Amino acid sequence: VRVELLTIGDEVLRGDVVNGAAAWLGRRLTEAGVRVGRVAVLPDEAEAIASAVEEASRRAEIVIMTGGLGGTSDDRTRDALAMTAGVGLRRDPAMVRALRERAASRGVPLREGALRMADVPEGATLLPNPAGTAPGLRLVLPRATVYALPGVVAEMRAIAEESVLPELGGGGPAAARVLRTATVWESVVCDRLGPVEALPGVRLAYYPSPGEVAVRIEAADHERLAAAEEAARALLGSVVYGSDDATLDRVVHRLLADRGATVAVAESLTGGLIGAELTGMPGSSATFRGAVVAYATALKHSLLGVPADLLATHGAVHPDVAVAMARGVRERLGATYGLAATGVAGPQPQDGRPVGTVHLAVTGTGDDPPAVRSVRLPVPEDGARARAPIRRMSVVHALDLLRRFLLNLGTYDAWTG
């Protein structure tokens, strides 16, 4: 089965946003063993969209469109589909009711224009939207089946997972597994996996993001995949924190929950990002007590009890400060574990420490020695862009340090440098 994707939106043509919708669909379809033959990005013009649908349906059995389904005047996908099929639009009464109820529940009047979301090309089926207002559409043309999904990424994904991907069949999911690693360089992961790369019928791809590298192993069959995964895990060791959809925050949450334990966080350069990460998943209140963001140096003393002379001697960016922060927040917030991060996000050095210097600490009960990790994170040449990746990498290193502490793995693998 051959699929083409059409992304609708002037904002994508102008480069105001990158085409994340096509990237997400490309990845999901590839995982499902379906090949994307072409992607086209089109303007918010019904004629241009209609002619692209027509062209795509001559080459592919499945056409998936994203965007142009909202309730404003620049949303032209419904008109374009009606044009391509040579049919009219009917107004769906159930959808009109749903729109009225939604508006009423928000206490706002229903705009006349919003009713466009209830317009359906004759012969098309509505696909329920579990994540928002505008439903998707399925329309069977003589040569291809067309799916139209909203441009809002969360809604597009929800409808695609629920109503589109299950219908495509494909070659069945490819034999593939993603191993997720934290705190190691892509080049190191890549070097380590040389022997796996050389296995016949096995293909590796690397997806780096700040502080993490995901390795996708694809194999000709499930037996070869199992062998390749085993080899890769043996070569990578404890830097693999999970596989497939695992995320570091959920892994840490699960480890704490299994122990009936909680964590409290003391932050500085991350400004609240570690707490935000640990509260992203449902049920986080079982394992997360709270956080203190002591951004101003004096607050590290007054809120967290970091000794004033330590701050006076070494400044705020020092491993002992990280340990004192972790101890202070654990005690004051009544948690099983304390986790702390202090460092320099840039663009300017702080207390004589260069941009990218980060110290992290985890403390448990008084008897256990604390775990400390000190790193020099890489700074892009354009230092003004450094803050976001350095802060994100600090979050990954902090969560990974807590993971290793909970698993008694030691603070670091020697080979990660």
Added chain:
Amino acid sequence: VRVELLTIGDEVLRGDVVNGAAAWLGRRLTEAGVRVGRVAVLPDEAEAIASAVEEASRRAEIVIMTGGLGGTSDDRTRDALAMTAGVGLRRDPAMVRALRERAASRGVPLREGALRMADVPEGATLLPNPAGTAPGLRLVLPRATVYALPGVVAEMRAIAEESVLPELGGGGPAAARVLRTATVWESVVCDRLGPVEALPGVRLAYYPSPGEVAVRIEAADHERLAAAEEAARALLGSVVYGSDDATLDRVVHRLLADRGATVAVAESLTGGLIGAELTGMPGSSATFRGAVVAYATALKHSLLGVPADLLATHGAVHPDVAVAMARGVRERLGATYGLAATGVAGPQPQDGRPVGTVHLAVTGTGDDPPAVRSVRLPVPEDGARARAPIRRMSVVHALDLLRRFLLNLGTYDAWTG
């Protein structure tokens, strides 16, 4: 002049990488007043590429291709161009010399395959690559001029700036302005702007994100743009927080900095996101003291001084709790202003309050009455996906409440509900 872009590469179709090349070209061309009519992403197959070039040249005067120009077997752009033009490839002697010299200077042997980079479709011109090895190509077809650039972004940019953009002319930058609003529904913004939508020579587009709506106004000329912007600002009033590249966090930072003031934040459902947002920009330590994330209810009393009987009577999700949190954090962290958020991110209700209930408060010096905003944020039907948008909307509402407080705008516009 109408331009189409062709991106070559299986990795983009599979979604392994987003199409950053097209986004960059789209932005640069738009700035130069040139409109991109369509983008297509194509596989590493000469026939598919050739037929896409042929199609694009029927619609556009200029076709810009990126990718497929390197020295490996999956680089098929040169073959495709020769196929489209119905010509052969010639090996350019000067380019062969340059490749040999480059290899020698690096002390590596020249791969036979690398010589493909010296192959040029008959009639095409080489465009020098100031940033790498593979040159670009210019080929004049009967109906369009085709430019082919390498996929490596730095090289693509260098050749585009030096050899492509100066040749395109373009009508100069489009007359456009983006107005940014917070805390109002897209449908409300859209309704309000009906009269602007009706102005001749003016086009509006709406870009919603959780809690925000950006409105792009494009006009036939700068005079019309100025009139449309003035009309839009009058209709939207104080919900416009900035224009073009403005972001709410930077607007708030600037307002605080102008007053020599600081803020401290007390968070609950946002878990640290408000602090993270206020520390994203360089120089944030001048206006941000710190934050207390009192996630466990008891910590709202012990860390922030919220009266225990208030928590016992009303639970943690109540406007008076938000005010007490703001007062407590302002005092304990020694800030000019205190900002607080408490609410229910879901998926379960809390203390009998439904998911989406959020109370926000700002306090200043003792004499000013606090500003309070209580909202019921919309919850997707699939409640498990609610947390991320509800938390993000809470951040936007919180920062906007502080903005309005600093500007003495009153807590809310009546028309936003």
